[in-house]
Amino acid sequence: MFSAKRKHQGPTVNATATSLIARGVTLRGDVEFNGALHLDGTVEGAIHARGTDGVLTISETGRVIGRVEVPHAIVNGHVTGDIEVNERLELAALACIDGDVRYQVLEIAAGARVNGKMIHQAPPTVRQLAEGPRRDTPALPEA
Helix, strand or coil, X not given: CCXXXXXXXXXXXXXXXXXXXXXXXXXXXXXXXXXXXXXXXXXECCEEECCCCCEEEECCCXXXXXXXXXXXXXXXXXXXXXXXXXXXXXXXXXXXXXXXXXXXXXXXCCCCEEECCEEECCCCCCCCCCCCCCCCCCCCCCC
16 A cells, blocks of 8 residues: 555655735835746836845836846746846846846847847956966056
8 A cells, every 4th residue: 555665746845935926916115035026917016036046027018117037037028127137137028127127148029129228238257366477468668
């Protein structure tokens, strides 16, 4: 009746949690999340992802009235406020942004609208410390 061989079922321990704000729900206040947040309803406040792997998905019925700061975002709804995406931003065909957009990588579908500035953020680079003049560059002539 009971077997020592059990099939593993259910979520894995390291699975990223997904939170849902459902259609018809209006949340007033700032939202901070880990993992993924799927928005079908409305958030009246700022949305901020904790950590570097946060993903915000705003469906065609989703709406944000406030600032958005996340590493990854997929937008197909309406955002009234500035968006800052540190990694990748995808704007689907029904996306409408009323605010400035800061992004590192951008994918935008035909039909998406942005009423604001589009500001590209270069990826962080490693700076070399000054170690004096390089030996392979010629010296400048003295005047």
